Amino acid sequence: xxxxxxxxxxxxxxxxxxxxxxxxxxxxxxEVFAPQVLVISLPPVVGLVSDGTTGFWxxxxxxxxxxxxxxxxxxLGVRAGRLDSRHIVDRSRRTGPLLVAVGxxxxxxxxxASLGAPRLLVATVAAMLAxxxxxxxxxxxxKISFHAAVSAGTVLVLSRVLPPVPTLIAGALVVAVxxxxxxxxxxxxxxQVAAGALAGTLSAAAVLALFQV
Numbered sequence: 001x002x003x004x005x006x007x008x009x010x011x012x013x014x015x016x017x018x019x020x021x022x023x024x025x026x027x028x029x030x031e032v033f034a035p036q037v038l039v040i041s042l043p044p045v046v047g048l049v050s051d052g053t054t055g056f057w058x059x060x061x062x063x064x065x066x067x068x069x070x071x072x073x074x075x076l077g078v079r080a081g082r083l084d085s086r087h088i089v090d091r092s093r094r095t096g097p098l099l100v101a102v103g104x105x106x107x108x109x110x111x112x113a114s115l116g117a118p119r120l121l122v123a124t125v126a127a128m129l130a131x132x133x134x135x136x137x138x139x140x141x142x143k144i145s146f147h148a149a150v151s152a153g154t155v156l157v158l159s160r161v162l163p164p165v166p167t168l169i170a171g172a173l174v175v176a177v178x179x180x181x182x183x184x185x186x187x188x189x190x191x192q193v194a195a196g197a198l199a200g201t202l203s204a205a206a207v208l209a210l211f212q213v
Contacts, residue, residue, distance in 0.1 A: 153203065
């Protein structure tokens with residue numbers, strides 16, 4: 001079987017792919033739409049739009065736990081040299097940080113549900129957990145794209161608090177651009193970003209339907 005040539009930041013293929021204007025744009029897109037950025041940003045937005053100031057504070061709690069805890073663990077790993085970057089391009093290094101992410105999201109879900117947080121916000125955190133439940137087992141054997149999965153799930157959730165049709169259309173374009181960037185940088189193959197987008201979409205849609213929101 002031919003070995004897949006997807007290497008990390010600073011590797012030969014990654015360095016070549018990152019050269020030039022297109023490479024710089026792809027790198028910028030990867031940073032702006034990183035899973036940590038979306039996970040931290042989404043809950044306060046959902047809370048604010050759906051339930052005002054009270055919802056915003058609930059969302060802030062969710063983002064600090066769901067996004068802040070894993071991001072801190074990853075940042076410490078990068079600083080210590082155990083991880084290549086906050087994107088964890090090396091799949092073999094993903095297990096520990098991902099387990100931390102699962103634990104953090106599960107803790108946030110239990111906390112918000114038990115304390116009576118807004119229903120849509122609880123559904124948002126549940127959608128994050130469902131996305132992890134699908135993608136984490138896959139990434140242990142195959143490098144599915146978390147950028148694609150999280151961005152696709154984010155679009156589905158935002159379509160519940162923003163005008164759905166324009167949100168879905170604009171969101172689909174954003175997800176496509178994110179997928180292009182990951183492939184352009186050679187951090188993923190086209191199949192891996194497509195699988196990630198599909199996993200994020202289906203898991204978020206299932207949870208939102210279950211919560212009837």
